Amino acid sequence: MKFCPQCGSEVQAGQRFCNKCGYDLTPAPDTQTEASVDNVQAAESQEHPRNERTEQVKTYASNYWVWLKATWLTPGRFSQGENAYFGIISLGLSAVLMAGALLTASSHLMSYYMTLGNVSSSVFSTAMNALSLPDFIHPGFGGFMNVLLWVLAVFALYLAVGYGANRLNTNQVDKNFWQYTNRLASFTNGLLVINLILFLVSFTVSGQNSVQFFLIVLILSQLLFTVGHVLSMYHAEIETKISQLYVIVAAYVIIYAAMAVFISSTLKQWFNLLKMHYGNF
Numbered sequence: 001m002k003f004c005p006q007c008g009s010e011v012q013a014g015q016r017f018c019n020k021c022g023y024d025l026t027p028a029p030d031t032q033t034e035a036s037v038d039n040v041q042a043a044e045s046q047e048h049p050r051n052e053r054t055e056q057v058k059t060y061a062s063n064y065w066v067w068l069k070a071t072w073l074t075p076g077r078f079s080q081g082e083n084a085y086f087g088i089i090s091l092g093l094s095a096v097l098m099a100g101a102l103l104t105a106s107s108h109l110m111s112y113y114m115t116l117g118n119v120s121s122s123v124f125s126t127a128m129n130a131l132s133l134p135d136f137i138h139p140g141f142g143g144f145m146n147v148l149l150w151v152l153a154v155f156a157l158y159l160a161v162g163y164g165a166n167r168l169n170t171n172q173v174d175k176n177f178w179q180y181t182n183r184l185a186s187f188t189n190g191l192l193v194i195n196l197i198l199f200l201v202s203f204t205v206s207g208q209n210s211v212q213f214f215l216i217v218l219i220l221s222q223l224l225f226t227v228g229h230v231l232s233m234y235h236a237e238i239e240t241k242i243s244q245l246y247v248i249v250a251a252y253v254i255i256y257a258a259m260a261v262f263i264s265s266t267l268k269q270w271f272n273l274l275k276m277h278y279g280n281f
Contacts (some may be wrong), residue, residue, distance in 0.1 A: 087181035097195035099148035104202035108124040165233045165251040187228030
């Protein structure tokens, strides 16, 4: 038996209105429950894209790692179907490790010579201050960015010249730049290991012996990159009108000429700064 909640009169099961007062006996919808359902659905809709992005990043990282290991085991392994940005990621990581190693080693070496307490250390300290080198390579984010930009500029020079030579040697005017970076990285991914070792060794630089070992690893890194760079421009399976060897030699003439201009300009600026500080010598 049911009763009207407004007047208390007896009502029949299934009756929609009270016969006495006309009260609506239809159950009101649970607005709180509906609001809760809407909130849950909204949260799930926001969580879904976030989870999807996370899975995409994981998949991308996993694919990159598989490709990286494959190029370590077989340098030069290259496929047109690879992700376009794997190569530039490897080169970027190598540049970051190289910049960190150069900054750390330079800072430790400068601190070492400035604290020797003899005449040579005094002259060295004065010269370094005159050249503003402590400001350029000081430990910290600013110093790291200075060195990193310099390393990236060198990498960009090699990439630009290598890409141009690669197009000449393959007779493919529409050769994709990102395909070339993947090809170059497939030969030079070993730099990630060597530059990581170089970065760790840079923390031990404090004297002549440690500097020698650091330079050995640095030369090994440069040698690997140079060999990989040459191989990235050479295609044994393709016959060209101009010998690929001549194209590669011309490429390195351009690279070393550009670096010579930059180094000579830098040395000239340093010489002028020292001349202003010490006078004629």
